[in-house]
Amino acid sequence: MFSIQLFFIIALISCVTQKSFTKKKYHFVTVDDYDNLYIHVYVKPGCKKNKITDMDFSSISVDITTKDVGKECNEELIKYLAKVLQIKEDYLSIEKAGNTSSILFKVDNKTDCSRHRAIHNLVYAWELPEKQLSSNYYHSSASSSSS
Template identity: 80%
Template sequence: MFSIQLFFIIALISCVTQKSFTKKKYHFVTVDDYDNLYIHVYVKPGCKKNKITDMDFSSISVDITTKDVGKECNEELIKYLAKVLQIKEDYLSIEKGESSDKKVVLVDETSKISQEDLEIRVAKAWRPLDVDAPEYKD
């Protein structure tokens, strides 16, 4: 009986310590076989200011100042993301969701930005006070 209790205590301690040292990351960025990055974005048009308002496990939420989802909104989104990611607008394009509020933005592999660097730059734009790239939540 004592050995079973000891086993469960050791298992519980190992789970707790392993979890505390594991960095959890968002997966709003995916990578294909050609090293192209895809950013999953939820766009909210008609806002006062262009900004990243939220990051959840599967996408980022971006406020855009243009009124309707469409060509103008897509252009504004590309300009804003290029500014946040510090890359040229030519490296970004809308892969899916041209007329939807849920979009997939392609970051061309020629931009030479890594997935980790992209995630850090987005996190800094979302929470500018966390200069050292915060540990990501689930």
């Protein structure tokens, strides 16, 4: 009985520690108190393909095919990020648009997209060329991560 209680205490401490780690600044994916995800994106419009071109601690850089930053660019970016994160576009919204090309996106907590899964999918999309980035990977990883 004591070992079970000790196990739950250790599990609770590790969850609290992990939660406070995800709230640190200078990460391109952060989590708030309500488990909403926030993704910091730097947009470069007018490119040939929609793709993630760079990552650092504070943001990810995304090339978008639309010519100007604005409504069309934001819609295209939401479609692309929703595809990469494997979520519906309705759960992804613009929380804050600082200067013309720096955008903070919010992923609603109603999705099953965790911080770990979001980072994994973003890194995967960044590392692979567009030809290899298929929806088959996303469906297989989503089903394996939910089990």
